[in-house]
Amino acid sequence: MSMQEDFRAGLKVAMKARQKDKVGAIRILIGEFQRQPEKELSDDQVIAIIKKLIKSERELLAAAGEESSGFLVEMEAFLPRQATEEEVREWVGANIDFAAFANKMQAMKPIMNHFGSSVDGNMVKKVLLSL
Structure with missing residues (x-):
């Protein structure tokens, strides 16, 4: 199963568990997926979208003088393990x-x-x- 399909399935699970931040993050991701020219994305494309959203959120938080947000925590959790x-x-x-x-x-x-x-x-x- 691709990462894109995992997020679609994960949305239902998060909604049932009433995980507000996770539901919001997944909905934003799915919206970004739908804006892409291809409908089925590779895992590398999905990771690139997640990284773009993380970078954008960090810039917004820096401008507001904040350190973190629930959205940022959820998005970072979606990334595969990063090399140290x-x-x-x-x-x-x-x-x-x-x-x-x-x-x-x-x-x-x-x-x-x-x-x-x-x-x-x-x-x-x-x-x-x-x-």
């Missing part, structure tokens, strides 16, 4: 030869290709700058 900074450092240390690149930031592409959607680009940038 230590995991990225280990992989970079074992697999990246910085002599092959003009500068450290050029190593972003192979790192992002390896980790895919399980890592945040800003975190990888922070790791590279600290090396």
